[in-house]
Amino acid sequence: MKRLSVLVFLAVGALYAATPTVIAIHNARVIPVSGPALARGTVILRNGLIEAVGADIAVPADAWVIEGDGLTVYPGLIDALSTFGIPEATPVTTGGGGRGGGGGQQAVTQTIAPPTTLPARGPEDRPATTSWLKAADLVKATDRRLDSARAEGFTTAVTFPPRGIFAGQGAVVDLAGETAGDMVVTDSAGQLVTFATAGGFGGGFPNSLMGVMSYIRQVYLDAEHYRDAKQFYAAHPRGMQRPEYDRALEGVLASPRVLLPATRRIDVDRLLRFAGELHLKALLYGLPEGYRSADLLKKADATVLVSLRWPEKARDGDPDELDNMRALEVRDRAASTPAILSKNGVKFALYSGGIDRRADLFRAVKKAIDAGLAPEDAVRAMTLTPAEIYGVQDRLGSIEKGKIANLVVTKGDLFQDRTEVKYVFVDGVKFEPVDEPPATARPGATEAASPTSEVPPSEVQHGVNQ
Amino acid sequence: MKPFLVTCAFAASVLAAPPIVIQNATVLTVTKGTFTGSILIRDGKIVEAGEKIMAPADAKVIDATGQFAMPGIIDCHSHIAADSINEGSVSVSSMVGIEDVLNPEDIAIYRALAGGVTTANILHGSANSIGGKCTVLKLRWGKDAHDMMFQGAMPGIKFALGENPKRAGNPTGQRIGAANVPPRYPATRMGVEDVIRQAFTDAKAYQQSWKEYNEKVAAGEQALAPRRDLKLEPLVEVLEGKRLVHSHCYRADEILMLLRVADDFGFKIRTLQHVLEGYKVAKEIAAHGAGASTFSDWWSYKVEAYDAIPFNAAIMTRKGVIVSLNSDSAELMRHLNDEAAKTMKYGGLDETEALSLITINPAKQLMLDKRVGSIEPGKDADITIFDKHPLSNFAKVEKVFIDGQLYFDRNNDLAERSAREIDKKKLTDKEKEQPRRTAPGAQRRPAA
Numbered sequence: 021m022k023r024l025s026v027l028v029f030l031a032v033g034a035l036y037a038a039t040p041t042v043i044a045i046h047n048a049r050v051i052p053v054s055g056p057a058l059a060r061g062t063v064i065l066r067n068g069l070i071e072a073v074g075a076d077i078a079v080p081a082d083a084w085v086i087e088g089d090g091l092t093v094y095p096g097l098i099d100a101l102s103t104f105g106i107p108e109a110t111p112v113t114t115g116g117g118g119r120g121g122g123g124g125q126q127a128v129t130q131t132i133a134p135p136t137t138l139p140a141r142g143p144e145d146r147p148a149t150t151s152w153l154k155a156a157d158l159v160k161a162t163d164r165r166l167d168s169a170r171a172e173g174f175t176t177a178v179t180f181p182p183r184g185i186f187a188g189q190g191a192v193v194d195l196a197g198e199t200a201g202d203m204v205v206t207d208s209a210g211q212l213v214t215f216a217t218a219g220g221f222g223g224g225f226p227n228s229l230m231g232v233m234s235y236i237r238q239v240y241l242d243a244e245h246y247r248d249a250k251q252f253y254a255a256h257p258r259g260m261q262r263p264e265y266d267r268a269l270e271g272v273l274a275s276p277r278v279l280l281p282a283t284r285r286i287d288v289d290r291l292l293r294f295a296g297e298l299h300l301k302a303l304l305y306g307l308p309e310g311y312r313s314a315d316l317l318k319k320a321d322a323t324v325l326v327s328l329r330w331p332e333k334a335r336d337g338d339p340d341e342l343d344n345m346r347a348l349e350v351r352d353r354a355a356s357t358p359a360i361l362s363k364n365g366v367k368f369a370l371y372s373g374g375i376d377r378r379a380d381l382f383r384a385v386k387k388a389i390d391a392g393l394a395p396e397d398a399v400r401a402m403t404l405t406p407a408e409i410y411g412v413q414d415r416l417g418s419i420e421k422g423k424i425a426n427l428v429v430t431k432g433d434l435f436q437d438r439t440e441v442k443y444v445f446v447d448g449v450k451f452e453p454v455d456e457p458p459a460t461a462r463p464g465a466t467e468a469a470s471p472t473s474e475v476p477p478s479e480v481q482h483g484v485n486q
Numbered sequence: 487m488k489p490f491l492v493t494c495a496f497a498a499s500v501l502a503a504p505p506i507v508i509q510n511a512t513v514l515t516v517t518k519g520t521f522t523g524s525i526l527i528r529d530g531k532i533v534e535a536g537e538k539i540m541a542p543a544d545a546k547v548i549d550a551t552g553q554f555a556m557p558g559i560i561d562c563h564s565h566i567a568a569d570s571i572n573e574g575s576v577s578v579s580s581m582v583g584i585e586d587v588l589n590p591e592d593i594a595i596y597r598a599l600a601g602g603v604t605t606a607n608i609l610h611g612s613a614n615s616i617g618g619k620c621t622v623l624k625l626r627w628g629k630d631a632h633d634m635m636f637q638g639a640m641p642g643i644k645f646a647l648g649e650n651p652k653r654a655g656n657p658t659g660q661r662i663g664a665a666n667v668p669p670r671y672p673a674t675r676m677g678v679e680d681v682i683r684q685a686f687t688d689a690k691a692y693q694q695s696w697k698e699y700n701e702k703v704a705a706g707e708q709a710l711a712p713r714r715d716l717k718l719e720p721l722v723e724v725l726e727g728k729r730l731v732h733s734h735c736y737r738a739d740e741i742l743m744l745l746r747v748a749d750d751f752g753f754k755i756r757t758l759q760h761v762l763e764g765y766k767v768a769k770e771i772a773a774h775g776a777g778a779s780t781f782s783d784w785w786s787y788k789v790e791a792y793d794a795i796p797f798n799a800a801i802m803t804r805k806g807v808i809v810s811l812n813s814d815s816a817e818l819m820r821h822l823n824d825e826a827a828k829t830m831k832y833g834g835l836d837e838t839e840a841l842s843l844i845t846i847n848p849a850k851q852l853m854l855d856k857r858v859g860s861i862e863p864g865k866d867a868d869i870t871i872f873d874k875h876p877l878s879n880f881a882k883v884e885k886v887f888i889d890g891q892l893y894f895d896r897n898n899d900l901a902e903r904s905a906r907e908i909d910k911k912k913l914t915d916k917e918k919e920q921p922r923r924t925a926p927g928a929q930r931r932p933a934a
Contacts, residue, residue: 228587230583230618235581241714286630293632345906346591351917352917
């Protein structure tokens with residue numbers, strides 16, 4: 021094992037050493053996304069940035085040339101809600117979707133074991149909250165999932181600490197680097213909220229969805245008060261007791277937006293109202309029932325992140341169990357969500373939902389395309405749109421001069437069955453993905469494998485033993 | 487100005503649905519007697535009800551010959567239509583509210599509608615001494631959560647006494663927590679009283695802190711506003727008479743305890759829920775002005791529910807208490823008319839009194855009797871039509887109107903069933919026909 025990791029380390033090192041700083045992809049089909057496609061174009065990468073793109077670009081003398089015949093160059097894909105880069109993190113789920121959406125009443129997604137032996141007695145104890153955690157501080161260049169993510173065509177992920185009601189602050193990270201610091205594009209992408217509970221009666225506050233909702237509301241009210249109190253104190257420190265430092269509120273205040281999980285149409289309705297009430301800049305994520313929520317989203321001018329993990333019938337369920345009409349409909353129509361949002365002018369990005377094999381990812385996107393999504397809109401929803409949503413469209417998301425040199429080069433159109441991902445460029449560094457699953461099982465593989473299991477077994481036990 | 491008004495009137499007349507006349511029904515108004523005649527509905531309101539009414543020419547006529555129209559049934563205690571019911575972690579959970587988790591797609595709503603219910607008080611559960619905030623719904627099936635809420639209804643809050651709140655705290659209780667769950671205060675009835683008293687003591691201090699702040703601001707002083715406390719805000723509303731208290735209770739002693747606590751802090755208990763021993767302290771309940779919302783004959787499911795009698799509703803009624811019958815169950819909710827009928831056998835209530843238990847009385851308890859609960863001009867057109875007298879247990883609901891709109895029609899339901907079955911079969915077959923692909927990431931196959 022040790023020897024293997026040394027080998028891997030050497031291999032990675034060799035890759036970096038071997039990559040030249042100037043690369044020209046010559047006479048390839050280029051899909052810049054920000055503008056019209058070029059049937060034959062050249063892209064020059066220098067020092068990790070796109071130096072030039074166009075039909076008649078001279079190849080610099082110092083460039084390594086990749087002949088682009090039969091190749092297509094796209095901007096690198098961005099996973100708009102991810103845990104890539106954070107080792108041992110399991111994918112974020114919204115719950116419900118995996119079991120066919122709409123059916124159950126379980127909108128709560130995970131159970132968080134209380135961090136201390138004393139259960140939380142109310143919002144003041146800040147249960148299941150790590151809002152101060154920053155993905156930028158947690159990512160590691162050694163996360164094994166970076167390989168499989170790049171093999172899928174991802175060059176960038178908006179990655180979040182995944183656990184808790186206020187899970188922490190996301191970062192936009194490039195999916196390669198010699199150090200973690202190399203990877204971070206922006207350290208402030210937003211606060212991830214999941215509907216986690218403290219677990220069971222006696223497990224502490226909150227243990228119900230309405231408890232979680234009231235907790236989130238109280239935290240935002242507290243954050244507002246905290247900000248006012250600090251300002252007031254700064255103006256009149258004498259004779260006033262100083263406000264108590266609260267890292268939970270600091271974390272919330274430092275987040276430019278909040279991501280809220282929405283599985284069913286009723287969640288969409290509920291959370292749009294909730295975000296409106298608290299004046300939150302919110303992104304809803306999940307959306308297996310997005311196909312029947314477009315009217316609400318359009319009216320609220322909402323932006324959403326749609327999970328590519330389309331709901332399926334539970335494989336280990338009772339074969340004789342009858343699904344209700346809603347569950348059947350959601351499984352039939354969830355993949356039409358992107359097409360319907362597109363038609364209604366609702367801004368959306370697609371995210372992998374933890375899908376970590378290229379074939380599975382492409383098949384999931386293809387399903388949305390087969391359900392009516394224009395292929396170019398699918399590409400946009402995984403490149404420029406997520407960059408816009410997170411405010412990094414000046415750096416990422418399209419093939420334009422001066423942007424970060426993140427590209428995916430394919431043989432064939434993206435998201436088609438037989439398409440090969442030939443090269444992936446991250447910050448101008450070339451990778452030739454090996455399209456195979458990672459050799460060893462990882463923590464989180466169970467979770468990723470089964471969309472129906474919402475609570476990893478280890479955590480269930482932990483919760484019970486508390 | 488005048489042309490504007492004319493335009494408005496014109497627009498309204500164009501937009502409004504045509505008036506509806508329910509004809510030749512036996513009309514059980516509950517408050518204005520019973521007659522065979524018609525009801526005129528316009529713009530969601532009852533305009534006229536009588537033996538002979540003038541039906542407008544453009545009215546949509548519904549022939550109800552041989553059928554019985556009564557006010558839509560009101561259930562003062564239900565737990566349907568919500569994604570969660572109990573925030574059982576803490577014994578004062580007034581920060582949570584049903585409104586945050588309404589589920590307008592819960593099929594129990596439609597089934598309750600099919601039982602003639604048009605309005606329901608959706609309560610937090612009974613795990614806590616002071617539970618969460620409640621929401622009154624009109625069962626407008628098909629509408630979203632917001633449009634299902636009874637606009638203008640007073641907000642409420644759930645309290646609970648006795649075994650449920652103390653058992654949730656008792657590590658040997660074994661009902662909802664496991665043995666290794668840390669105990670939660672309170673574990674006794676006296677602890678429940680203490681929890682409620684402490685919460686209102688805190689609420690008074692909180693109320694005072696805002697009062698002082700507002701006085702400072704009024705005096706032109708610079709001041710920092712107190713932190714908003716979502717747990718104490720609803721309790722301040724209770725103290726100020728802006729939120730109704732609906733308290734789960736069983737035993738006479740705990741009922742008297744709660745009334746005393748309320749008197750001490752200067753607020754009112756709006757309804758006592760379940761209140762199976764209410765017959766023992768009916769005079770005291772009436773003196774406090776509390777309503778009682780009970781079961782007809784559901785008891786003995788736990789020790790504190792052993793002293794129940796089927797005469798409870800009738801005895802409390804005779805002692806001057808406003809009494810209603812509630813369901814507390816998605817199933818019982820579908821035949822509250824049967825429950826009402828039982829009070830005629832046990833306690834000798836007359837037909838109108840029995841029907842009042844599920845119509846005008848719960849409306850009064852929820853302070854909605856100006857809007858619903860009887861068939862009178864000016865009230866919301868929430869009307870249930872039965873094929874037989876609703877106090878007969880052979881009666882079936884034919885049609886249900888809320889705000890003059892038809893939300894349930896038995897014939898339509900029956901007629902649509904086969905089409906729905908076909909739709910469902912199509913989807914099931916389609917799914918079976920699909921190649922059984924593995925879910926993304928489910929199986930590790932070598933790539934093609």
